[in-house]
Amino acid sequence: MRIVPMPESLLRAGQPLPISLRDGRGGLVVARGTLLPAGADVRALLRRAAWADADEIDSWQRKGRVAHPARQTSGPRAGDADAAHWSGLPARANRVLREPADAGFLAALTQLHDELLDRLDHQPDKALMALIRLASASTDHYSATHGLLCAAAAALVARQLPGWSAADCRSASLAALSMNVWMTALQDELAKQRAVPSVAQRAVLEHHAHGSAKLLRDAGVDDAHWLEAVEHHHDSVSGPLAPRSKGRQMARVLQRVDLFTARLSPRRTRPAMSAAAAAQAAYQGEDGRPDEAGMLLIRALGIYPPGCLVRLATDELGVVLRRGAKANLPQVAVIADSAARPHALQTCRSVTEPIKAALAPHELALDLPLGELLSLAQR
Structure with a gap:
């Protein structure tokens, strides 16, 4: 068995446990399907059992159950x-x-x-x-x-x-x-x-x-x-x-x-x-x-490392996916138009004009699931 860290985000109080929780040696601590009480202290639970079977995670993901709740993707x-x-x-x-x-x-x-x-x-x-x-x-x-x-x-x-x-x-x-x-x-x-x-x-x-x-x-x-x-x-x-x-x-x-x-x-x-x-x-x-x-x-x-938020010369908003040939010209996924209306994360664009501004995270309150960004960066 190959064990990997259990992400805290996968554990939700009041819902069944999607994957079995295990200790550092792979021993079963809480079985998959166990209902976590509504007031469950997830962090306290992770202090006892913070690991999961990698094969079980892979199987669960292949069944399409890793949809981000805010996007409800299938x-x-x-x-x-x-x-x-x-x-x-x-x-x-x-x-x-x-x-x-x-x-x-x-x-x-x-x-x-x-x-x-x-x-x-x-x-x-x-x-x-x-x-x-x-x-x-x-x-x-x-x-x-x-x-x-x-x-x-x-x-x-x-x-x-x-x-x-x-x-x-x-x-x-x-x-x-x-x-x-x-x-x-x-x-x-x-x-x-x-x-x-x-x-x-x-x-x-x-x-x-x-x-x-x-x-x-x-x-x-x-x-x-x-x-x-x-x-x-x-x-x-x-x-x-x-x-x-x-x-x-x-x-x-x-x-x-x-x-x-x-x-x-x-x-x-x-x-x-x-x-x-x-x-x-x-x-x-x-x-x-x-x-x-x-x-x-x-x-x-780079001046704008991967993961950072930027406003492009077009006034569109983006997140940097990859470093570019020059420190100030990264490759960016456009995530919103100039009015901050969200775009679907579909393409990676090489920046050819200087970035208009770098944004702090609190300046752009959009949901950016890490899985989607990592998937897009891989293309």
């Missing part, structure tokens, strides 16, 4: 299997990152990382779109979702650096995934908190880079570059990368990636920013000049 979509995977990934990452003292932590972390990078290698635009859509949609599992997106972005940036080996690139993306492991719970808490951080919370924030490096070292990490990158990922020193040690180069990449991706995610005290605003923050260093690591980030992801 028949399965090609992107639903991908959507189920990506939707369940933050919860899985959250479970790993919240238990750094667990005996199996390092093995679980590297397995999570390698699965993420495998998908990124095979379909980078789909991976970026899924992660950016998830990061911009909710504050749930904020820290884990942020870590996954940072790892993907860091991997793409690292591959552009001359002289970096495959091992160096792996160290950088592992560091990005684990750089906040000392404060996973606090990051989640702060994402939902309206009040300013308390004195105790600020102390954790100020020392989390050192604390994360120590936790990783205690867990068995002996990669000096990985540890140095984590320990210094909040250093705010702009300028060229070449004079720095390999670990400090990685740290600077992480600092820019962290800055960029954090702005794409909402918090209780502010909405997510547009991709253009996030790109501007990463591009310009602390000295007010273009930053080398920031420029590499924009080159890798």
